[in-house]
Amino acid sequence: MRSNPAGEEAHLVINIGEVNKDRIQSMQQKISDAPRLLSKSAGRSSCCIFRVPQSLADINGQSYQPQIVSIGPFHHGKPHLQMIEEHKWRFLGALLNRTQKKGLRLEDLWNGIQPLEIQVRECYSQTIHFDSHEFVEIFPSYSTEMGSNPAGGEADHVINIWEINKDRLQSMQQKISDAPRLLSKSAGRSSCCIFKVPQSLVDVNGQSYQPQLVSIGPFHHGKPHLQMIEEHKWRFLGALLSRTQKQGLFLEDLLKTIQPLEIQVRESYSQTIHFDSHEFIEMLVLDGCFLIELFRRVGKVVRSDADDPLFSVTWVYSFFLRDLIRLENQIPLFILQSLFDLTQMPNQENAKSLATLALEFFDYTLQRPDEVITKHSNLQGKHLLDFIRLSFIPPNQEPSQNHTNSQPRLIQSISKLNRAGIKLKPGKADSFLVVKFKHGVIEMPTIAIDDFMSSFLLNCVAYEQCHKSCSKHFTAYVTLLDCLINSVRDVEYLSDRSIIENYIGAHSDVAKLINNMGKDVSFDIGKCYLSKLFNDVDEYYLNSWQVQWASCRYAYFYTPWPCISVLAALVLLLLTVAQTFFTIIAYVRPS
Numbered sequence: 001m002r003s004n005p006a007g008e009e010a011h012l013v014i015n016i017g018e019v020n021k022d023r024i025q026s027m028q029q030k031i032s033d034a035p036r037l038l039s040k041s042a043g044r045s046s047c048c049i050f051r052v053p054q055s056l057a058d059i060n061g062q063s064y065q066p067q068i069v070s071i072g073p074f075h076h077g078k079p080h081l082q083m084i085e086e087h088k089w090r091f092l093g094a095l096l097n098r099t100q101k102k103g104l105r106l107e108d109l110w111n112g113i114q115p116l117e118i119q120v121r122e123c124y125s126q127t128i129h130f131d132s133h134e135f136v137e138i139f140p141s142y143s144t145e146m147g148s149n150p151a152g153g154e155a156d157h158v159i160n161i162w163e164i165n166k167d168r169l170q171s172m173q174q175k176i177s178d179a180p181r182l183l184s185k186s187a188g189r190s191s192c193c194i195f196k197v198p199q200s201l202v203d204v205n206g207q208s209y210q211p212q213l214v215s216i217g218p219f220h221h222g223k224p225h226l227q228m229i230e231e232h233k234w235r236f237l238g239a240l241l242s243r244t245q246k247q248g249l250f251l252e253d254l255l256k257t258i259q260p261l262e263i264q265v266r267e268s269y270s271q272t273i274h275f276d277s278h279e280f281i282e283m284l285v286l287d288g289c290f291l292i293e294l295f296r297r298v299g300k301v302v303r304s305d306a307d308d309p310l311f312s313v314t315w316v317y318s319f320f321l322r323d324l325i326r327l328e329n330q331i332p333l334f335i336l337q338s339l340f341d342l343t344q345m346p347n348q349e350n351a352k353s354l355a356t357l358a359l360e361f362f363d364y365t366l367q368r369p370d371e372v373i374t375k376h377s378n379l380q381g382k383h384l385l386d387f388i389r390l391s392f393i394p395p396n397q398e399p400s401q402n403h404t405n406s407q408p409r410l411i412q413s414i415s416k417l418n419r420a421g422i423k424l425k426p427g428k429a430d431s432f433l434v435v436k437f438k439h440g441v442i443e444m445p446t447i448a449i450d451d452f453m454s455s456f457l458l459n460c461v462a463y464e465q466c467h468k469s470c471s472k473h474f475t476a477y478v479t480l481l482d483c484l485i486n487s488v489r490d491v492e493y494l495s496d497r498s499i500i501e502n503y504i505g506a507h508s509d510v511a512k513l514i515n516n517m518g519k520d521v522s523f524d525i526g527k528c529y530l531s532k533l534f535n536d537v538d539e540y541y542l543n544s545w546q547v548q549w550a551s552c553r554y555a556y557f558y559t560p561w562p563c564i565s566v567l568a569a570l571v572l573l574l575l576t577v578a579q580t581f582f583t584i585i586a587y588v589r590p591s
Contacts, residue, residue, distance in 0.1 A: 034127065035127075041121070041122040041123075041124070041125070044122065046119070046122050046123060047122060047123060047124065047125055048123050049072065049074075049123050049124050049125065050124075050125040051074065051125055051126055052064040062203065066081060067080075067198075067199055067200040067203070067520075068081065068083070068084055068198065068199065068200065069081060069084040070084075070085070072124075072138065073124065073128045073130060073135065073138060074124075074126075076130075076138060080199045083180075083183045084183070086178070086180035086183070087180050087183065089172075089175040089176045089178065090176075090180055092172075092176055093176035093177070096176070106169060106172060106173065106176075107169060110136060110137075110169065113136050113139045114132070114136050117132060117135060117136060120135075120139070121135070133168045137168065137172060179272070180272075183196075183270055183271065189267065190468065190469040191264070191267050191268060192267060192268060192269065192270055192467075193268050193330075193332070193382035193383060193386065193463075193467055194217065194219075194268050194269050194270065194327070194328070194330045194331075194332070194382075194383060195269075195270040195327060195328070195462070195463070195466035195467070196219065196270055196271055196328060197209040197327055197328060197459075197462045197466075198462070198465065198466070198520075200520040201458075201461075201462055201465070201520060204516050204519045204520060205458050205516055205517075208326075208454070208455055208458045208459070209326055209327060209328055209458070209459060209462060210326065210328070211226060211323040211326055211328075211329045212225075212319055212322070212323060213226065213228070213229055213316065213319040213320065213323050214226060214229040214319075214320060214323050214324075214329075215229075215230070215287075215329060216287050216291070216323070216324065216329045216330060216331055217269075217283075217287065217328075217329060217330050217331045218269065218273045218275060218280070218283060219269075219271070219328045219329065220328065220329060221275075221283055229310075232290075232309075232310060233286050233287065233289075233290040234286070236289065236290045236293040236294065237285075237286055237289045237290065237293070239293060239302075240289050240292070240293050240343060243302070243343075243345065244343050244345075247345065247346065249342065249343065251285075253342070254285045254289070254339065254342065254343075255281055255282070255285055257338055257339070257342055258281050258284050258285055258288075258335065258338065258339070259277075259281055261334070261335065261338070262277060262280060262281060264332075264334075265280075265284060265331070265332055265335060266280070268332045268382075270466070284331060284335055285339070287331055288331060288335050288336050288339040289339055289343070291324070291336060291384075292336060292339055292340050292343065292354070294310075294320070294361070295354070295357035295358055295360075295361050296357060297311070298311075298357075298360065298361050298364075299352055299356075299357040299360050299361070301351060301352065301357070317364070318365075318451070318452070321361075321362060321364065321365050321452050322451065322452055322455045324384055325362075325384060325385045325388060325452075325455065325456050325459055326385070326455070326459055327385055327459045327462050327463050327466075330383035330384060330385055331383065332382065332383055333380070333381050333382060333383050333384065333386075333387060336354060336384075337354055340354045352377075353377050353378065355376060355377055355378060355379050355380075355387070356373060356374075356377045358384065358387060358388075359372075359373045359376060359377075359388075359391065360373060362388055365450070365452045365453075366452075368430065369430065372391070372430050376390075376391045379391060382467075382470075385459055385460065385463060386463065386470070388456070389460045389463070389473075389474065392431045392432070392433055392473075392474075393431070393433060393471065393473050394429070394430075394431055394433065394434055407525075407526055408525050408526055408531045408532075408534040408535040408538065409525070409534065409535075409538050410479070410483050410525065410534065411480075411483045411484075411534055411537045411538050411541065412483070412541060413483065413484060413485065413486040413487070413490050414484045414485070414490045414493050414494065415486070415487065415489060415490055415493070416541075417442075417484075417537065417541060418493070420540070420541045420543075421440055421540075422440050422441070422442065422537065422540060422541065423440065423441050423442070424441070424442050424443075424444060424493070424494065424497050424499055425441055425442075425443055425444075425497060426443070426444065426445060426446050426497065426498045426499055427443040427444055427445040427446075428445065429445045430445075431445065432444070432445045432446070432447040432477070433473055433474075433477050433529075435477070435480065435530060435533060436533070437533045437536050437537055437540075440540060442533075442537065444499050446498050446499060446500070446501060447499070447500060447501070448501040448503060449500055449501065449502055449503060449504055449510055449513070450503035450504055451503075451504065454504060454513055457474060457478055457517060458517060460474035461474050461475050461478050461517060461521060464523075465521060465522070471529070472523045472524075472527075472528055473528075473529055475521060475523045475528070476523065476525075476528035476529055476530045477530070478514070478517045478518060478521070479518055479521065479523070479525075479528075480530055480533075480534075481514045481517070481518075482514055482515055482517060482518030485510075485511050485514045485515065486511075486515075487511060488506075488507045488508050488511055490511070491507040491508075491510045491511050491514075492507055495507065
């Protein structure tokens with residue numbers, strides 16, 4: 001400010017040239033910068049790949065986002081898409097194995113795509129910030145136009161492949177030779193049975209697949225929030241060894257028993273396990289012995305301290321139940337069986353089997369009849385989740401045969417089926433999977449929907465979606481529930497008829513849970529065990545006479561008052577007909 005000797009009020013004077021020089025320079029830079037988020041090319045007819053407007057994304061959520069594989073630059077490099085990224089390199093390697101026999105190498109693919117770079121960039125509505133090397137690497141496919149410059153003049157974006165991209169080509173060759181880790185090649189074999197749950201299911205159902213209290217197996221091993229039970233695993237292992245050492249069985253014997261099974265165990269997981277042999281075998285012995293000791297204590301095969309916090313703290317046991325049936329939280333059942341047989345005491349020849357102890361452990365919440373446990377005392381499975389899943393599948397429950405030429409379709413909600421005369425009643429089978437349809441009645445055993453059952457159903461469906469060789473019984477059953485339930489009113493109908501027992505909250509919570517279970521799930525309806533039921537219910541529903549009569553009855557006879565009105569109208573009609581008849585008779589035959 002300038003001084004004001006006269007003492008009058010001063011005015012603020014700013015030296016524009018000094019104060020705003022940087023601001024003006026910044027504005028000039030922004031003026032010269034090309035738009036990035038909606039580039040100039042977006043208005044050209046050549047532009048054909050766009051970012052979805054935020055207004056649509058806000059309404060339709062993740063409908064525009066890739067869930068498993070990225071194609072092009074917009075979603076390239078996102079963490080949840082890396083699993084398939086590894087397999088892209090494997091596929092590229094397989095392609096090159098064929099083309100190199102004809103003299104076509106990776107450099108030739110690069111040379112074929114590089115001249116098209118400018119044209120490709122103009123296809124996108126946003127400026128692509130990959131440099132030329134990164135951008136061309138995304139499109140490693142062959143082009144017959146090899147991109148020369150006949151005029152000999154200077155070309156835009158010309159790359160000297162041999163000098164500039166030597167390191168890039170070497171990097172690509174290394175990625176081609178690397179084995180996939182996030183979805184290993186063993187994931188496609190029938191021996192693979194323990195999977196990372198697909199991200200699309202995780203996005204819908206949240207933490208239903210993640211252990212909350214105890215980690216079993218390598219996928220969640222070492223996570224900080226699971227360390228509390230990790231300490232008790234060592235306590236349980238010590239208690240087990242204190243009994244077996246009296247019989248000459250020591251810790252090294254357990255390790256030696258599991259070590260020959262290491263390769264077989266690693267092939268049971270869908271991802272490459274980065275533990276070394278010592279860490280991996282230690283984890284298998286620790287987790288396996290913990291589960292065996294846990295089952296034996298619950299089954300009263302060995303004594304447990306009355307003050308043991310794992311049993312006296314009430315909330316712990318319920319978390320055990322849920323965590324031990326999560327797909328990502330498993331070890332192969334043959335490891336448990338090996339350790340169980342090895343640590344069986346000599347005076348326990350007629351003791352309960354591992355299968356019986358496991359069933360009794362989960363019976364705390366499932367509460368099935370004793371004969372069910374007895375029937376499955378020798379049941380085998382891939383892991384605990386698969387074992388409990390198999391105990392619900394009735395014997396000889398093969399995919400039903402559809403003797404019609406029509407392909408089965410998904411059925412309507414129970415509200416619509418009810419209007420067509422189709423009813424529901426509770427069944428009496430041991431397993432809720434036994435669903436029947438006869439004479440317009442769907443018979444479904446009662447299912448208790450609680451925290452355990454919701455987690456169990458979700459993980460069974462995830463397992464069936466990942467494992468190519470297992471049956472799809474739970475997927476079919478959940479799809480049936482998803483079809484029947486479209487609203488809170490549908491849940492009320494099923495609850496009133498004792499098909500569903502709701503222990504998780506409001507009917508709206510059950511409807512949301514069931515509908516989420518059916519999202520992003522695929523299976524062949526024509527080959528599932530309920531295919532005949534789907535077909536029969538759909539045919540019954542589409543029978544015009546039954547539908548029309550049921551709709552008429554629903555519309556006009558839903559309450560007593562329409563019935564009374566129709567009856568009164570019918571009586572009045574009969575009286576009118578009688579009066580008309582006698583009037584005609586009197587006219588024709590006068591007395």
